[in-house]
Amino acid sequence: MALTVGLRPLTRALLRPWARVPGAALGRPAAGSGDGVRCFGSPRVLVEPDPAAGVAVMKMRNPPVNSLSLEFLTELLISLEKLENDKTFRGIIITSDCPGIFSAGLDLLEMYGRDPAHCAEYWKAVQELWLRVYLSNLVVIGAINGISPAGGCLLSLSCDYRVLANNPKYAIGLNETLLGIIAPFWFKDVLVNTIGHRAAERALQLGFLFPPSDALQVGIVDQVVPEDQVQSTARSVMAQWLAIPDHARQLTKNLVRKPTADRLLQQRDADIQNFVRFISRDSIQKSLHVYLEKLKQKKG
Numbered sequence: 001m002a003l004t005v006g007l008r009p010l011t012r013a014l015l016r017p018w019a020r021v022p023g024a025a026l027g028r029p030a031a032g033s034g035d036g037v038r039c040f041g042s043p044r045v046l047v048e049p050d051p052a053a054g055v056a057v058m059k060m061r062n063p064p065v066n067s068l069s070l071e072f073l074t075e076l077l078i079s080l081e082k083l084e085n086d087k088t089f090r091g092i093i094i095t096s097d098c099p100g101i102f103s104a105g106l107d108l109l110e111m112y113g114r115d116p117a118h119c120a121e122y123w124k125a126v127q128e129l130w131l132r133v134y135l136s137n138l139v140v141i142g143a144i145n146g147i148s149p150a151g152g153c154l155l156s157l158s159c160d161y162r163v164l165a166n167n168p169k170y171a172i173g174l175n176e177t178l179l180g181i182i183a184p185f186w187f188k189d190v191l192v193n194t195i196g197h198r199a200a201e202r203a204l205q206l207g208f209l210f211p212p213s214d215a216l217q218v219g220i221v222d223q224v225v226p227e228d229q230v231q232s233t234a235r236s237v238m239a240q241w242l243a244i245p246d247h248a249r250q251l252t253k254n255l256v257r258k259p260t261a262d263r264l265l266q267q268r269d270a271d272i273q274n275f276v277r278f279i280s281r282d283s284i285q286k287s288l289h290v291y292l293e294k295l296k297q298k299k300g
């Protein structure tokens with residue numbers, strides 16, 4: 001898949017992809033790997049490779065809430081691209097290093113009070129991440145160990161399989177309407193593909209955030225397991241998926257997902273322009289302001 005990252009050279013130059021992970025992670029052998037196999041990554045993305053299994057665990061750590069800022073998106077993209085191009089890996093598990101939070105979704109501060117050029121650059125990166133995960137040739141399993149609203153839910157939905165930790169706080173869904181904004185058509189498409197038209201229609205309009213039992217029932221996740229079993233379950237699911245020959249699985253995945261991805265690919269620039277127009281409206285900026293204030297007040 002030829003995707004351009006399309007981010008400002010400055011943004012990319014600021015990052016140090018593939019730097020050794022600082023602090024505690026530095027030089028720590030990856031879990032389940034033999035001696036000499038090291039964690040690697042970038043400041044906000046920790047990659048724990050298990051070359052023997054052909055699997056890498058990608059841990060998001062953009063505290064406090066793994067909001068998908070431009071820099072974080074860029075690091076995720078670079079990590080994914082690197083893993084995708086390394087023949088060692090056939091599967092990745094995406095999970096969070098921030099306790100209780102998988103991802104709080106798109107970073108509202110990238111959309112609030114920003115100029116159109118910034119919003120356009122940001123949206124391009126959001127599109128890019130979705131396309132990269134959704135169309136990945138790798139098996140992508142979500143080990144969802146925290147709440148995942150909106151963009152966090154999209155990231156989960158783009159995986160091939162979702163394992164959610166059974167904690168009532170770990171709700172998942174496209175809650176955009178609660179913020180006074182709307183889910184873009186491609187977020188909507190992925191939800192419809194996953195839970196069906198009628199359930200998606202209700203969930204999107206009402207901005208449902210499904211707690212684990214409801215999430216399983218509606219099918220937005222594939223499995224709910226005790227919190228301490230999320231990673232091990234993701235590993236055993238991965239083994240099942242890796243038992244299928246790659247070429248057959250990849251062609252099948254492409255067959256199923258390409259029409260959905262094509263809808264965006266055919267109108268990426270228009271989608272960016274629509275986003276910028278929408279998000280720049282005074283009424284939408286006001287809604288974002290109110291929502292951000294609510295988040296602040298919640299703290300007391």
Ligand SMILES: CCCCCCCC/C=C\C/C=C/C(=O)SCCNC(=O)CCNC(=O)[C@H](O)C(C)(C)COP(=O)(O)OP(=O)(O)OC[C@H]1O[C@@H](n2cnc3c(N)ncnc32)[C@H](O)[C@@H]1OP(=O)(O)O
Binds near residue numbers: 149295
């Ligand atoms: C014509 C058609 C055109 C189409 C146009 C389509 C437009 C569509 C546009 C956008 C789609 C949007 C997608 C999104 O993903 S929007 C984000 C949705 N996310 C949420 O609603 C979650 C908000 N956050 C929370 O509910 C909570 O923070 C929490 C449950 C995740 C964690 O709670 P808690 O542990 O109590 O932490 P705090 O609430 O105290 O948060 C800590 C800190 O982080 C800030 N923060 C939280 N979430 C975000 C975020 N998404 N972006 C930026 N910042 C966030 C929060 O404000 C606190 O900050 P601090 O006060 O400075 O410490």
